[in-house]
Amino acid sequence: MVERRKPIWIKEATEKVMEYKKRGEGETVSIHECDDRYLYAPLIADHDVPPFDRSPYDGFALRAKDTENASRENPLLFEVIDEIGAGQVSLQKVGQLEAVRIMTGAQIPVGADCVIMLELVKELTEGGKKYIEVKRTLQEGDNISFQGEDTQKGSPLIDKGERINPGIKALLATFGYGKVKVAKKPIVGIIATGSELLRPEDDLEPGKIRDSNGYMIESQVLRTGGIYKKYDNCADDLETLYQAMKTALEECDIVITTGGVSVGDFDYLPEIYQRLGAKLLFNKIAMRPGSVTSCAEINGQLLFGLSGNPSACYVGFELFVKPYLRYWMHSDRPYTRFITGVLKSDFPKPNPFTRFVRGKLSYAGGTVYAEPVGLDKSGVVTSIAWADCLIVLPGGTRGYGEKDEVDLILLEDQQGSEVPWQEKKLSKL
Numbered sequence: 060m061v062e063r064r065k066p067i068w069i070k071e072a073t074e075k076v077m078e079y080k081k082r083g084e085g086e087t088v089s090i091h092e093c094d095d096r097y098l099y100a101p102l103i104a105d106h107d108v109p110p111f112d113r114s115p116y117d118g119f120a121l122r123a124k125d126t127e128n129a130s131r132e133n134p135l136l137f138e139v140i141d142e143i144g145a146g147q148v149s150l151q152k153v154g155q156l157e158a159v160r161i162m163t164g165a166q167i168p169v170g171a172d173c174v175i176m177l178e179l180v181k182e183l184t185e186g187g188k189k190y191i192e193v194k195r196t197l198q199e200g201d202n203i204s205f206q207g208e209d210t211q212k213g214s215p216l217i218d219k220g221e222r223i224n225p226g227i228k229a230l231l232a233t234f235g236y237g238k239v240k241v242a243k244k245p246i247v248g249i250i251a252t253g254s255e256l257l258r259p260e261d262d263l264e265p266g267k268i269r270d271s272n273g274y275m276i277e278s279q280v281l282r283t284g285g286i287y288k289k290y291d292n293c294a295d296d297l298e299t300l301y302q303a304m305k306t307a308l309e310e311c312d313i314v315i316t317t318g319g320v321s322v323g324d325f326d327y328l329p330e331i332y333q334r335l336g337a338k339l340l341f342n343k344i345a346m347r348p349g350s351v352t353s354c355a356e357i358n359g360q361l362l363f364g365l366s367g368n369p370s371a372c373y374v375g376f377e378l379f380v381k382p383y384l385r386y387w388m389h390s391d392r393p394y395t396r397f398i399t400g401v402l403k404s405d406f407p408k409p410n411p412f413t414r415f416v417r418g419k420l421s422y423a424g425g426t427v428y429a430e431p432v433g434l435d436k437s438g439v440v441t442s443i444a445w446a447d448c449l450i451v452l453p454g455g456t457r458g459y460g461e462k463d464e465v466d467l468i469l470l471e472d473q474q475g476s477e478v479p480w481q482e483k484k485l486s487k488l
């Protein structure tokens with residue numbers, strides 16, 4: 060008699076995985092290599108930015124009070140006592156009716172309290188001395204970028220666990236991090252199982268297909284920020300698979316298998332979990348695709364048994380593996396981000412389980428729309444390539460129609476969510 064598995068809610072499966080969440084160690088990398096890594100410590104401003112009052116324009120620095128009586132009818136002459144570019148500091152003190160020619164980015168000289176742009180003055184030379192003619196009044200602070208106006212010393216800027224983007228990298232450079240402490244990348248073992256599997260470089264043979272899941276998971280691991288170790292495809296043979304799993308467990312932080320988790324004659328994963336002495340967390344989830352997604356734990360290490368069906372495998376990773384890995388890298392928003400949008404076409408097929416339909420986002424009139432792409436079957440591979448979201452259609456007795464409001468899981472998002480997508484209503488399964 061074939062085992063009858065009892066499905067659990069997505070919410071419950073997520074919680075079971077995250078019960079084993081842990082934070083990985085840190086390592087130091089060159090700033091050149093910190094992109095897309097997760098910060099291991101918060102970033103706090105250790106000095107003011109800008110670090111000194113500076114000119115935002117090419118112009119002349121002078122004292123505002125000296126311009127009090129300046130006008131078109133009454134131009135005032137200021138003697139130019141020095142000239143500085145960015146990086147230079149004037150040793151002169153600006154006194155009454157004096158000015159320093161100053162370029163953008165240069166420090167405001169002592170005595171000066173405002174800047175007038177080059178275009179607004181007339182320059183003249185008389186008796187070997189340089190002057191400018193000022194025809195307008197200026198206020199103290201006019202055209203000055205003040206020390207600390209961007210950020211002040213001691214300000215918390217970026218939390219630990221944030222993924223380093225170009226802006227964060229700019230801040231790291233600003234505050235002198237030639238080397239950056241980041242979370243170590245978790246090593247994810249990938250084993251594609253199935254006697255039908257060929258490698259991409261192999262010619263097709265009767266009854267065989269090329270392994271696509273293994274490569275797709277490689278990509279998902281990289282997109283999440285981890286590193287992968289892909290093992291040779293494993294035929295549906297208990298002993299070979301058992302040995303491959305043991306090796307992967309020793310060499311990796313977590314292990315993902317694809318295929319062999321269902322109830323078929325050659326689906327050996329359930330038996331392998333038993334032989335390894337791993338604790339089964341779940342092997343059936345009320346969702347489609349990916350209902351067979353399994354997870355087991357041994358000595359704190361997780362084994363994810365993703366479905367062999369490509370679309371199911373993909374969804375299983377996004378919902379359950381990704382948050383675990385992101386948390387590992389210290390993210391406080393480890394879950395896949397979701398938003399609300401509008402269904403762009405009918406989806407009449409009802410399903411008792413929550414469905415994650417591969418979809419494409421579009422925007423019109425301030426609304427986000429999502430349209431299913433490709434064939435909605437868990438064995439389908441093409442739709443994954445066309446999708447940038449998963450349209451969530453909660454299980455029930457009816458299908459969904461155009462204009463229905465739906466949750467959308469964003470596949471390309473790197474910001475993450477503090478909370479997972481989860482069923483809003485839980486009835487009996």
Ligand SMILES: Nc1nc2c(c(=O)[nH]1)N[C@H]1C(S)=C(S)[C@@H](COP(=O)(O)OP(=O)(O)OC[C@H]3O[C@@H](n4cnc5c(N)ncnc54)[C@H](O)[C@@H]3O)O[C@H]1N2
Pocket residue numbers: 251252253255256268269270271272273317318319320321322323326348349350351365366367368369371437438
């Ligand atoms: N009697 C039942 N049969 C099935 C059930 C069930 O509940 N009762 N569940 C179905 C569902 S749902 C799914 S999903 C699949 C899951 O199967 P497995 O995870 O055991 O995967 P396999 O049987 O090994 O393969 C399924 C399918 O996927 C292809 N495959 C496998 N690996 C790859 C790969 N690396 N790249 C591309 N494609 C792959 C494989 O050739 C099969 O076509 O079970 C249903 N059956």
Ligand code: MOO
Pocket residue numbers: 346347348349350351352366368371437438
């Ligand atoms: O678990 Mo299977 O999800 O229908 O692909």
Ligand SMILES: [Mg+2]
Pocket residue numbers: 318319320321322323325326367
């Ligand atoms: Mg199977």
